[in-house]
Amino acid sequence: MTQLIINGLIAGSLAALIAGGLALVYGVLGVFNMALGQMALIGGYSTWWLYQVLHLPLFVSIIGGVAIAALVSWFAFEVFVNPFYKRHRFLPLVTTIALSMILDGLILLLFGERPRAILPGLKNTFEVLGAWVSVQQMVLVLITLLLMAALAYVLHSTAFGRKIRAVVQHDHAAMSLGIRAPVLHRLLFIMSGVLAGLGGIYLGVDQNLTPVFAFPITIKAYAAIIAGGQGNIWGAILCAYLIAFLEQFVVGVHWFGAFHIPAGYQQTVALLFIIIFLLFKPEGLFVNRSRSA
Secondary structure: OHHHHHHHHHHHHHHHHHHHHHHHHHHHHOOOOOOHHHHHHHHHHHHHHHHHHOOOOHHHHHHHHHHHHHHHHHHHHHHHHOOOOOOOOOHHHHHHHHHHHHHHHHHHHHHOOOOEOOOOOOOOEEEEOOEEEEHHHHHHHHHHHHHHHHHHHHHHHOHHHHHHHHHHHOHHHHHHOOOOHHHHHHHHHHHHHHHHHHHHHHHHHHOOEOHHHHHHHHHHHHHHHHHHOOOOHHHHHHHHHHHHHHHHHHHHOOEOOOEOOOHHHOOHHHHHHHHHHHHHOOOOOOOOOOOOO
C-alpha cells in the first residue's frame, strides 16, 4: 500500500505540472491546447538530445530543453492560437489538434520510435516505510512542489499575479486600466509550454520517452481541469494527484482477494473521470471563485 501511495505521488507530480499549465491558459484565454502532450515530449526529447547526444552538462541540457519547449509554445501561440481564439474560443481546439498531428510526425522523424531515457541505467533506490523510491524520483517530486509553491507566490503575492487575475476577471476592463492583456496572453501560453516541457523532462528522467505518451498526457491533464473546475488551477493540480492515485490503486490492488486489473486499463481512469464529471458535475469539484485583483 505504501508503494502505491509513493507511486501515486510521483505520477501525480508529473500530471500536476502539465495540468497546472493547461488550467492557467484556459482560465485566461478560454483555450484548450490539444498539443500539450506533444509540447511535453519536445521538452523531454530536447533535453535527451542535448545530454545524451551533444554530451552537455545535465543542468545545461535541462535549461536548453525548457527553452526549446518555450520557443515551440511561442510559435504555437502565434500561428495556431492567436489568429483564431478572438474569433471563436473553439477554433484553437481544431488548430491545436492539427498542430499535435504535425508535432507527432516531427517527433517520430527526429527521434524514432525507440524509447529514450535522459538518465538511463539503474536508479539509486532506498526504502521508505516498506516502499522503494529512487533519489531521482524524490528530487523530481520536491522540485515539482517547489515549482507549485513558486507559482502560488507569483499568482497571489506579486503585481504580475494581480494583473493576471485582473485579465481573468475581465480583459477589456484590465486593458482600460493600462494592463497589456495581449502580452499577458502570450506570456501565459508560453508559461504553460514551459510547465509542459518540465513535465516531459520529468518523464524522461523517471521513465522513458516514447511518442505514444503524448495523447495519455493530454487526456490526463484535461481530466484534471474538468474535475477540478475549468480554469481553477489549484483544483486542476489537486485532481491531477487524485487521478494519479486512483490509477495506481486501480491496477495495484488485489480486488476482493481474487483478481488484479491489468495495467493496460490504467489509462482509462482519466477517460472515466471525464465522462463521470461531464455527466454528473460538469462544473467540477471546485467552482472557480477568482480573487479580486
